[in-house]
Amino acid sequence: MPKPLNIFVDCHVFDGSFQGTTTYLKGMYLEMLKDKSLNYYFAANDVQKIRSVFGEHDNVHYLKYSSHNKFYRLLIDIPRLIKANKIDFAHFQYIVPPIKNCRYINTIHDVLFLDYPNYFPLSYQIKNKWLFKWSAKKSDINLTVSEFSKLRIQKHFGLQDILITPNAVDPIYYESYDKAVFKQKVKQSYGLDRYWLYISRWEPRKNHDTLLKVFVENQFYKTFSLVFIGDKSIENNAYNAYYEALSEEIKSKILTLNKVDFQQLLTILRGADLSVYPTHAEGFGIPPLESIAAGIPTACSNTTAMQDFTFLKKNQFDPAEKENMATVIKQTLAENLDISIVEQLKMQYDWELSAQILLKAIKKQ
The missing domain is CATH 3.40.50.2000 (Glycogen Phosphorylase B;)
Known part of the structure; x- marks a missing residue:
């Protein structure tokens, strides 16, 4: 042997x-x-x-x-x-x-x-x-x-x-869960009701600044909060400058978290109304796949390796175009997640x- x-x-x-x-x-x-x-x-x-x-x-x-x-x-x-x-x-x-x-x-x-x-x-x-x-x-x-x-x-x-x-995608993302239960957990821990979620470490290519501008300029903050989860890697000065100029009212609708453990991340994801992934360039880009598996409406960039996510095509946008990003986000929020997308995801990855x-x-x- x-x-x-x-x-x-x-x-x-x-x-x-x-x-x-x-x-x-x-x-x-x-x-x-x-x-x-x-x-x-x-x-x-x-x-x-x-x-x-x-x-x-x-x-x-x-x-x-x-x-x-x-x-x-x-x-x-x-x-x-x-x-x-x-x-x-x-x-x-x-x-x-x-x-x-x-x-x-x-x-x-x-x-x-x-x-x-x-x-x-x-x-x-x-x-x-x-x-x-x-x-x-x-x-x-x-x-x-x-x-x-x-x-x-x-x-x-x-x-x-x-x-x-x-x-x-980790099998845990596909598990069924009670949305209301996780929304209540998130509200108790973070004071959030309806919110968007962007999971990614901080680098300029991750495009946090354009997402923030879309969130503010289209007055999405009147209905939603915007949650960023990820550690700092390379400082995004464009984001910092734009954020600092915002009113305290708008800043109160923006939450930034780092050093989040897996169970916290999963809880926040399951409670989200929308997952957004506006990055300019990725070698793969797994967060939008995880959010789809969890049944969260998902909008994603259409560049680099993310072009392979053909099952997500109608929910993809040009990350450099604010108007296109806003339009796709509105469309994604207005529709329920197509369950066939989840099945295509399972087969492909x-x-x-x-x-x-x-x-x-x-x-x-």
Whole structure:
């Protein structure tokens, strides 16, 4: 009987708040670990947190990093753990360690900073162009999450052998629930009645400023509140300047939350009247899919990887056009969510399918 392969997964992203990479790793590996012919080693600083995500299984082991410093993690912690646990494959997001003691799997979710440089600091562009390309060249299996990202990585890095393992939606979003109960929970916790929701970290490309302008200039604040959930990544000065000039009455209808845990996020999502995703550019864009799965009317940008969301076409807008965004939002609010969209979503984006793509690639090596 062949010896089981040992798979190391760098889970340091779970030490922060939930984001696209945590969703990706959670969905992918909850499916993969069902394959008992492989052993999995999940590593992070907060071992208890990743243990709560992936659970207890005979083929799952948890490892703790000895430092929170990213350079120490890449240069010392990870190579040491890989060697000590006789790892065969190690999976990283974007950047791999320079000392290679096993075969590498690397997921580059996007290279938007190369196509939309105006949204990223110059230092970020210079550093990551080299690091991402170097990491991709050093890896044995390269993954990304959409056809759009695959084509852009091929163009910028000259790579051809890239597998697409699309994001999907956690089954919990599809669960039935009583809307009134969650609306009451949100009202008790945050004082909100009717509200829109935008889930995304803060960067200029995420377009919080245009959504705010649409909300204010069309007087949606007279009926709704606007809720932003996400941590600050890159400051959006256009948003800050516009917000500061608003009256106290309008400001009282805008709520910004960060460091929100998953259960809080799910509660707020289920109580929402509308989910909006107005970002200019994405390598994938999972929040609108999660809101559709939860039965929330959803309006979304029609650019970059989000062009693949064909089932959402009539609810998509040009993120640079305020009038178009306002029109689509009004239309989305006026209609009930078409249940057939949820079924199309289930068929097109499934973690089991993505996990099988990676498992097949590992077993071919």
